[in-house]
Every structure is written in structure tokens, then in C-alpha cells.
Amino acid sequence: MGLKRTTINDLAAKLKISKSTISKALKGYPDVSDKTRKKVLRLAKKLNYKPNSIASSLRTRQTKTIGVIVPSVVHDFFSKVIDGIIQEAENKNYLVILLQSGEHADLEEKQLNLLKNKQVDGILLSVSNETGIKERLNKILEKGIPVVLFDKIIKSFECSKVIIDDKLAAYNAVSYLINKGYKRIAHFGGVLTAQNSIDRFLGYKQALIDNNLTFNPDLVYINPNNDDINDGYSNAEKMLKEHTDIDAVFAITDLIALGVYKYFNEINIRIPKDIAVFGFSDWLISSVITPNLSTVKQPSFEMGRKAVEILIDEIKNINNNTDFSFQNIVLPTSLIIRKST
């Protein structure tokens, strides 16, 4: 059976060279003669030697692996972020362990511990909507392992972050609506435990105020799940029961906007003629539906890529005992204006 993989010891035995020399030859250390290096390399190839990275990890305390936790993978935005993460990690010779919190703080905590036990070199996290994460994070992450938060962050947690300016993006979107002449603008927001929900709400509110429109809390509808079309659907129904003069909806995500579309379609409300709709995130779907949806474009792939870049820099700095300070990267967004507004 060829079941046993060849190890450094096997090479050493066959070649009658000490295993330290083998190791050095394999890793291209300068203090090995060309002759022996070649001998080693040749046999290594012949016996199909592959380093056992577990053994190496135990010894060097580096796994060349990062852990990633997102609320969900089945998600246009997060899947693109993950794409960026995996690709950049691979460029830098890191592997990615992926976990989904499902927006549950308990699971998130458990997963964080799993990753630590697995000795990942660093963690990328987009936090769940549940509250009280900060204290847990503090406790779990106090010891040495670098963490970079992206997209869904906790402001007060001290670490590097890669985000967009949710407040500004929302502000711009709503300002655009106002400039277009819409005056009774409802907001279909998220639960206000999540920082990005808060910021998008704040941007909405500020845009109204700065444009001398009154902010009316009654026009704010909370969607328990940002990514559930049904939430948008039922809030649209609710809104139209309570108000007859709405002329635009600013939704926290494209999926909520889609729920609005669905209900409006059913009762023959025309978009944007009767009521305009603005989304957030630019899901694939948004450019294809009729009328296609105006939305906020987020740099998803780049967010993942950048988060990895920062994380790996921090890992290196820690290994070299180099001082470094946390970064707070704010990636630019843009409005995509289409037919729904």
C-alpha cells in the first residue's frame, strides 16, 4: 500500500543525510551545497514527497489559514466578498475556512472559538445583527489573534475594519430622490441593532432634514430580515394601508425592494410613476427586473480583497514584532440610477 506518505525522515534514511539538511535543502536554505540539494530534490520528486503542513504548523505556529465568518453565503453581496477573500488569500498562499453565523450571536461565538482552536492565523468577521457581541468578541479575541471586521462591524471594537460609508450612501440615495421631486419618502430599514441598518437610517433621516422635509418616524418600516423579499412585501402592504401619499420608498437592500415590487405589481401600483423605489447593494437581479432598480453599488469583491490584505499584513507584523495601528478603510460607493426612480 502506498498509503503512507513519504516524509523528511524517509528521504533522510534513503539518502543517508540528516533530516535537518533535508529540510534545509527542501526549503532552499543557502547553507546547503548544490550537490546535496540536487540529490534531495531529485529523490523528493521521485518519491512524490509533499510536506505535511500540519507538522509544519505545529512547529512554526503558523497555519497559513484564515477563518471567515459571514451571516450567510447564499447572498449576492457576501458571495462576492467571499470571492475577493478567497482569491486574495490564495494569492498570498493562505487557505480559507468558511463559516456562516446565520445572524446568531451564539453560533458566531462558538465558531470564533472553533477557529481559534484550529489555530487560524487571523479571522475575518462580518458580525451578526444580534446584540452584545462586543463583550464576547473582547473575551474571545483578547489573545493575540488579529481580526478584521468588514461590512457589518461594531464601531467600538478595536481592530481594523473595511466598510463603506453607509450613512453617506443612504444620504446620497435619498437626496437623489428628493432632487427628483419626491417628497413623501418612506424608509424600509433593518433592525437597529446592526450598524449598517442604523447608518442607512441615519443617512435617510439626515437627507430629509437637510432638504427641509420633515422626518416622520411613521414612515420608517423595520424589516426583521434584510434579505427576505417577504418582509418587503408585507411592509409594502402595511404602508399602503397606513399612508396614501407615499411617493417613494428607500429600501435597505435590493431584496426588500423586490418585495415592494412584488406587492406593488399585485395591486397595480406603477413604479416609478405612482411610487418610486430605491434599493441598496446592486444584486444581479436588480439590473434585470422591470423596471430595473436604482440602487447603491458596493465594492464587494474589493472589500473582501482588502480585508485579506490588511489581515495578512497584521499577521506579518505580529510575527515580526513590528508595531502597527488599526486601519479603518472606507471604500467608495456609487449610485446606479435606473428606471425605478
Place this chain on the structure above:
Amino acid sequence: MGLKRTTINDLAAKLKISKSTISKALKGYPDVSDKTRKKVLRLAKKLNYKPNSIASSLRTRQTKTIGVIVPSVVHDFFSKVIDGIIQEAENKNYLVILLQSGEHADLEEKQLNLLKNKQVDGILLSVSNETGIKERLNKILEKGIPVVLFDKIIKSFECSKVIIDDKLAAYNAVSYLINKGYKRIAHFGGVLTAQNSIDRFLGYKQALIDNNLTFNPDLVYINPNNDDINDGYSNAEKMLKEHTDIDAVFAITDLIALGVYKYFNEINIRIPKDIAVFGFSDWLISSVITPNLSTVKQPSFEMGRKAVEILIDEIKNINNNTDFSFQNIVLPTSLIIRKST
């Protein structure tokens, strides 16, 4: 500095108990007295002891980690499969390392080797469209590590597989079109190096033949990238230049169908009145576009879940030296009939 994590040795030193006993106590072995077990557990908790799974892996030759390679993560279908994979793996206390081949056989091969070096306990793979994979797979995977292929498989490679019956699903879809009265049905297929492209094409062809319609190779349009709307778009344009009598299109994926939608919209061809369109995969988008798209529903989450289940069974069997035979699981699909046909 609390930088150093507490180890079994620390516990042993503090408690003046040998580390072997500590280890046993920690893992709930029966041959440890209640008294010492409690002592150990208490101190472990107090010092926040967490096992180092790397050390354990080196010793036990089990990493409790599986590797997964898919063509792409930004993909409605694969993201759902991955969801199923991660969740089932987590249920069984396995972690998932995720990699994307981008349909490149070279990268795929490199990644397979990476995963092996990382000592993953098993691999889940959905192969790329490029050819010649089988020989490479044989070479890479000859030694002991179990592999389960899913969705995009290589028929002749000997291992367990989790798939759908692509040919039957396509056959059913096209038969449905024929029964509805459509007679000049074009196929927008994929490159014929991929088994599922081949099978969907074969299903299309067989349905025509069984219903006494002539199969015309000119009505088959190949899309280099199954998931590129633009391919569907340009083939739609090409098709209408070459044929004026087409009354239905059976597309290999919903995204190709969307490309068809896009072109038809631009030149005011009405779906399904002028030409019907049938998709494959039931992307989220398909239920929302106008007219919403008839398509084939695949059990994506379940496919991932089942693949993990089989893989972990095989891992266990190998560890126990139990014989087992490869499974070939064919998951059921169904037609979702909507407004586009």
C-alpha cells in the same frame, strides 16, 4: 502577556498530575477517577484551556476538515450547495476549506494538492469544464483520501457522486414545451466537455426525437460560459439572424435565459407569445423577472448536505478499515412552470 495559550502541560504542572491523565480526563475517558476529572476540568476552565487541534491532528492524522472546490462562489446554485455543505459539515464537527477553480483545470489540480498537503480528511469537488481532468484526478487522488464529486462530475472516475439526472430533467423540460405546442425549439447549451452540458443536450435531443420532431443541429447554440448573460444575449441575436421560425428556447441555465430575455426585450419580441423561454436551475432572479421564468428546480442545498454525509461516512469507514462501496446518488428535480412558456 497572556499571549501563550495554556496547554495540557500547564495543567499537568499546576495540578501535579501527569499529562496523560489530564488528556484522558479532558476527553472523558472512563479510566479516570471522578475526583481528578473534576479537578482537571475546573482548572481547565479557570485557565481557559482550549485544545490545540493542530497538535491533535498531527498525532491522530485527522484534521476534521474537508476541502471543497467549486468553479465559482458567486453563483446562485453553488452558493446554495456550499450552504448545505457548511451546515452539514458543522453538524458533524467538520470545518470546510473553500476554493474556487474558476473552471481552470490547472488551478484545480494545484488546489487539490494544496488540500492534500493540508491533510484534509476528504475532498468535495465539482469539476471544471476543461478536459483531461480524469487522468490528473487519478494521479492526485490515488492515495487514500476520499473524494466525492457533485453536480459537475466525471462519469468514469471511480468515486461516490451526488448529482441530478440532467438528461432526464432536460428531457422533461423540452417535452413540456412540445406538449404545449412548441415545435421549433432551439437549445442554448454549454460547452460539450462538461458532463452536465452533454446530458442536458442529450435530453433535449431525445425529447425531440421521441416526439417526432426533427433534431436540427443548427438550432443548438453553444455558450462558452454557462453563467454569462452576455453569451445568451449574443446567441439570441445570432439565432434570430439565422432563423425566423423559432418558437421556443431551452437554455442550459437561467442566466443564459436571462441573456435571451435581454435581447428579446430590446427588439420587442414577446415572451412567451412570440418565443417561449425555458431555463435551468431556478435562480432567485427567475421568479421575479417579467415574465417570470419556467425552469428546472435542482435540490442544491440537499446536494451539498448529502455529499458531506457520504464523504464523512467514507472517512469513518476508512478509519475503521471497514469496506464500503461508492455511492451514486441521483437527486430528484422538478419543473417549475411559470409565465415564460
Place this chain on the structure above:
DNA sequence: TTGTAGGCGTTATCAC
């Protein structure tokens, strides 16, 4: 330039 020796943290075997 090469080799020796020890250890990373855990687990398994065997003796006490």
C-alpha cells in the same frame, strides 16, 4: 556545509 538534539501539544501504549 552538515549533523545533533530538542521541542511544538497531543495521544496511545504499556507498565505500575
Place this chain on the structure above:
DNA sequence: GTGATAACGCCTACAA
């Protein structure tokens, strides 16, 4: 019920 010892495969001072 407990402990001594070795081993998993690799890396790295340090010595020769």
C-alpha cells in the same frame, strides 16, 4: 486509576 515514554513530521539553534 495513574504515569512514563514515545511518537506524529517538521523546524531550528547550536555544535561539529
